[in-house]
Amino acid sequence: MKKIKLTLVAATLLVAVVACKKETTPPSTPPPPANEEELITSVRLTFVDTAGIHPTVVALFRDIDGPGGNQPSVFDTIRLKPNAVYAASLEFLNESVNPVDDITVEVLEEATDHLVCYSVFGANASIVRTDSDGTYELGIASRWTTQGASTGSTQVVLKHQPGIKNGSCDIGDSDIELSFVTIIQ
Amino acid sequence: MFRFVFVAFLLLSHFGVSQVDSCSFVFKGQVMDEHDNTSVPFAKLQLKELNLSVLADSNGMFQFPPVCAGTYTFSCFHHIGCEPVKFQRVIQSNLVEQIFIEFHFEEIEEVNVTHTVFKMSSISxxxxxxxxxxxxxxxxxxxxxxxxxxxxxxxxxxxxxxxxxxxxxxxxxxxxxxxxxxxxxxxxxxxxxxxxxxxxxxxxxxxxxxxxxxxxxxxxxxIIVAPKPLKYKAGVRGQWMGTAFSNGRQGATSAYLEGGCKRLKHFSWRAQGTYKQSGTLHTPRYFMKNTASKEYNFSLASKYETTRFGVELFYSQFNTDLGIFAGAHIGNLTDLNTAFNAEKPLEEGSFTYAINRPRQHIEHELFKASAHYQLNEKNKLVFIYGRQYNLRQEYDKHFSYNDSIAALNLPAFQLTLMTYSGDVKWEHQWHKNVNGEIGVSFSQQGNSYQGRFFVPNFKRRNVGIYWIETWKLKTFEFEAGIRADRTDLEVYMYENAVLKNYSHQFQRVNASVGGAKVFGHHWVVRLNAGTAWRPPSINELYSNGLHHGAAAIEIGNRNLEVEVSKNVQAGVTYKSAKSVFQLDVYHNAMDGFIYLKPTLPPALTIKGAFPVFKYEQVDARFSGVDFYFNYKLTPQVHLSGKGAIVRAFNSTSNSFLVGIPADRFEPGFTYIHAFKKERNLVANLSVPFVRIQDRVEENSDYVAPPNGYVLVNAQITYSFLVRQQECYISMEINNMLNQSYRDYLNRFRYFSDEVGRSIGVKLKVPFNIQKHEKN
CATH class of the missing domain: 2.170.130.10 (TonB-dependent receptor, plug domain)
Known part of the structure; x- marks a missing residue:
């Protein structure tokens, strides 16, 4: 009698254990090296003088380990000549991997979901986007027209607006937001 | 798998086990209140055929002298003036059973209360x-x-x-x-x-x-939660419950089947499942985009229990998919400020059951095996083994920029936590009035992550040992306990692409003492004091990065020490036939209270500047009052109220702590109409008042705490008995006035109002599938 009962109990136990869906994973296998996830570590702005007089200007922001951790290693000032017209192009890079991943390509592919917004404070410059996703402007390429010598800042914002893009900068998430010190002299 | 296990249970429960005839069978058990699962003292039990009667003790325990095998009729007189509970049992072995007594409102009224018996406990x-x-x-x-x-x-x-x-x-x-x-x-x-x-x-x-x-x-x-205890009863029965709410057009259905087989006495089983789904929720003014959710759970339980020995197996699975309100997932601080200043969320939703990004997927599995053995009348051993699997996946609003990564549809990060635990307890009685328990508990845990770093992988081992004794007299009880724990934590993480390993060790002893005394016929006074401590948690030690929901950079502190609490509380309860009143006051002094301290300067990132918070330890104190009352104006009309007040300070900097509940008071009004024959209609109106939380430091939060609010909730329930089982149908309206309000304790109060009016219907239907002949 006792044996039958014990067998029953054992059988139930077995069934219940088998019923567990997940395999036991060994606790804490350390993860593969960091940066498995995708980061945008760097933003590069390249200014080419349309008149071909002034030298090309490059402004870079670089924070290899992403938000938090170490401070950004490079955060350049934009230095432009007065009374000039520059064709500016923007690049987004992931420099934490080798080879460097150019995320600009992905943004261009998903142009209908993205918008780059520029705002100038204090500096005598005006910025116009010169590219488009077919319907709305995009802003990877832009034209910067400078006037008299001045100092201020330029905010560059990459908005992610999947399915909601309407040309406005007010909606969507900010994937990038950088304020470059801007000096026109 | 579910079906297979279920069938297995059914099969198992039908194996025949015959019994040897004799005249030495003992029927014993405990009389319990069905509503709150507490024991009912001093009930009288009668065995009609042999004209035997016994009296239960103060814990509701009773035992009949040995009888021969046969079918007997029992009556349980639980209160003077109440109808006895009658039941039949086929006795062919020793039988242990909990007799569940149900108090009905009208029954209580009939009781001629001359002396109210308290369930007295030094801990609240x-x-x-x-x-x-x-x-x-x-x-x-x-x-x-x-x-x-x-x-x-x-x-x-x-x-x-x-x-x-x-x-x-x-x-x-x-x-x-x-x-x-x-x-x-x-x-x-x-x-x-x-x-x-x-x-x-x-x-x-x-x-x-x-x-x-x-x-x-x-x-x-x-907080102790548990399923309704499994108790042996032949036959197969179950219960179905369904709920539907207008807001979110949500519905839930849950059912269980449980049973036991007459031929395999002492074996009982239960299978249970729940499915719940909700669509986009609605505030009084707009839909909250992406707030749909679904949940699907099931559990299986079986128990074999005789007078002295019992084993129980339990398995449950919890799964949920939750949409995270789209307006609260923000890229950076500018977005956050835009969201704060917006009258309503910038992205408005429409109704859908679809769950989009950002979302969470959570799975939790629990397997438990427990056994207990009653060595003799005074000693009992309990063993509990547990295994838990916890998976948490968080999906960001964005897919990855890289198409091939995006195509995998992976979560931004996932955490897998496995926990194994074992407990051994020895319950003992030294003396007629002194009961105690000595126990050892052990657990081992492993955590691993994939994707974005938020907390590192770790292994944690904990060993604890405790001893509690309770000295109980008729109107006085005293309890004292002591416990020692040790936690070992091993952390594995990459720092600048080098794998690092850090160890922490925390150990400490804590204790508690408490007493309760009955004064006169109506009052109980309780007093207790104790200490508690906890090691810092993994995020407090090691988190480092952007917390997306909070738009803040949170930095852990590896040098944190344990947090220690010294707590005193006192309570008083008054109970009479007409009223119940309870008041508790407490004071909790904390050494090394761990909290997130705002730190300058803000951190510059590619997404702009973020405020930085670091985990720090300070001294803090919490004190407060909780109260509850219920007063019967007439047998039909009851007034009730409950409330709580908490005050919390950072005593190091003499400032208020953030995130503390605002003062609240909730009066209620209940009307009970008892029809003939155990049919009841209960109507209930409750009006929670919540004050503004004005005990906050200036500029300690992004937005000032929201105003206080008053809500009106109503519920009407009709319950009736079908074959001795309670069915009910109930209707309720929450936020009846469709008030727009925000609650200080909702992390999304920055972005959105609370949900608006919701009308709900609930139905509970018990049923019997296979009934054994009257037993």
């Missing part, structure tokens, strides 16, 4: 009332626990809610689910306990640091 154990339980059924566990005075909930949107006890939450509130410590990623304020409220209907709360038995880290208290 509280449960929601039956009415509150019905009201909360079909909602979250948080909603259920919130019915207890002194408990509020910390919400993230409307689908994630976790209990706050005495102003504290997360790692400071221990949740014991079916005798096993719930182990999820509790540190996160947006991580709710993974428990099916349809299954775990038995809820009680032990407030204060007096729960030495359950762990050292019950700083604010212990």
């Amino acid at each position: 154990v509280e449960k929601p009332t039956e009415l509150d339980r019905n009201y909360a059924s079909g909602k979250t566990l948080g909603d259920l626990v919130k019915q207890i005075p002194g408990v509020s909930t910390l919400n993230t949107g409307s689908s994630i809610s976790k209990p706050i006890v005495h102003g504290m939450h997360s790692n400071r509130v221990l949740v014991l689910n079916n005798e096993i410590r719930q182990e999820g990623q509790q540190w996160g304020s947006e991580h709710a306990p993974e428990i099916d409220p349809f299954l775990s209907t038995e809820v009680s709360l032990i407030k204060g640091a007096s729960a030495v038995r359950y762990g050292s880290d019950a700083i604010a208290g212990v």
Whole structure:
């Protein structure tokens, strides 16, 4: 009698254990090296003088380990000549991997979901986007027209607006937001 | 698999086991109150055929002298003036049973109360009332626990809610689910306990640091949840429950089947499942985009229990997919400020059941095997083994920029936590009036992550040993307990692409003492004091990075020491035939209270500047009052009220702590109409008042705390008995006036109002599938 009962109990136990869906994973296998996830570590702005007089200007922001951790290693000032017209192009890079991943390509592919917004404070410059996703402007390429010598800042914002893009900068998430010190002299 | 196990259970329950005839069978058990599962003392039990009667003791325990095999009729006279509960039993072996007594409102009125018997306990154990339980059924566990005075909930949107006890939450509130410590990623304020409220209907709360038995880290208290106990009864029966609510067009269905076989005495089983789905929720003015959710759970339980020996196996699975309100997932601080200043969320939603990004997927599995053995009348051994698997996946609003990564549809990060635990307890009685328990508990845990770093991988081992003794006299009780714990933590993480290994060790002793005394016929006074401590949690030690929901950079502190709480509380209860009143006051002094301290300068990132918070330790104190009353104006009309006040200070900097519940008071009005023949109509109106939380430091938060509010909730329930089983249908309206309001304890109060009016219907139908001949 006792044996039958014990067998029953054992059988139930077995069934219940088998019923567990997940395999036991060994606790804490350390993860593969960091940066498995995708980061945008760097933003590069390249200014080419349309008149071909002034030298090309490059402004870079670089924070290899992403938000938090170490401070950004490079955060350049934009230095432009007065009374000039520059064709500016923007690049987004992931420099934490080798080879460097150019995320600009992905943004261009998903142009209908993205918008780059520029705002100038204090500096005598005006910025116009010169590219488009077919319907709305995009802003990877832009034209910067400078006037008299001045100092201020330029905010560059990459908005992610999947399915909601309407040309406005007010909606969507900010994937990038950088304020470059801007000096026109 | 589900079906297979179910069939296996059925098969097992039909194996025949015959018994040897004799005249030495003992029927014993305990008389219990069905509503709150407490014992009913001094009931008289009668065996009609042999004209035997016995009296239960103060714990409701009774035992008949040995009888021959046969079918007998029993009556249980539980209260003077009440109708006895009658039942038949076929005795062919020793039988142990819990006799469940149900008090009906009208019955209580008939009782000629000359002396009210108290369930006296030095520690304050509280449960929601039956009415509150019905009201909360079909909602979250948080909603259920919130019915207890002194408990509020910390919400993230409307689908994630976790209990706050005495102003504290997360790692400071221990949740014991079916005798096993719930182990999820509790540190996160947006991580709710993974428990099916349809299954775990038995809820009680032990407030204060007096729960030495359950762990050292019950700083604010212990929430104990468990399924209804399995008890042997031949036949197959079950219950179905369905709920539907207008807001979110949500519905839930939950059912269980349980049974036992006459030929395999002492074996009982239960299979249970729940499915719940909700669409986009609506505030009075707009839809909250992406707030749909679904949940699917099941559990299986079996138990074999004789007079002296019992084994129980339990398995449950909890799965949920939650949409995170789109307006709250923000890229950076500018977005956050835009969201704050917007009159309504910038992205408006429409109704859908689809769950989009950002979303969470959570799975939790619990397997429990337990056994107990009664060595003799005075000694009992209990063994409990537990295994928990917890998976948490968080999907960002964005897919990855890289198409091939995006195509995998992976979560931004996922955490997998495995916990194994073992407990051994020895319950003993030294002396007629002295009972005690000595126990050892052990647990081992492993955590691993994939994707974005938020907390590192770790291994944790904990060993605890405790000893509690209770000295009980007729009107006085004294309890003392002591506990020692040791936790070892091994952390593995990459730093600048080099694998590092860090070890921490925490150990300490804590203790508690308490007493209760009955004064006269109506008063009980309780007093207790205790200490508790907890090691810093993994995020407090090692988090480092951007917390997306909070738009802040949180930095852990590896040098944190343990947090110690010294707690004193006093309570008084008055009970008479007409009224109940309970008041508790407490004071909790914390050494090394761990909190997030704002730190300058803000961190510059590619997404702009973010405020930086670092984990620091300060001294803090929490004090407060919880109260509850119920007064019967007439047998039909009852007035009730409950309320809680908490005050919390950072005593190092002499400032207010953030995130403390605002003062609240909830008066209620109940009308009970008892028809003939056990049919009841209960109408209930409750009006929660919540004051503004004005005890905050200036500029300590992004937005000032929202204004106070008053809501009106109403519920009407009709219950009736079908073949001795209770059915009910109930209708309720929450936020009847469709008030637009925000609650200080909702993390999404920055972005959105709370949900608007919701009309709900609930139905509970018990049923019998296979009935054995009258037993």
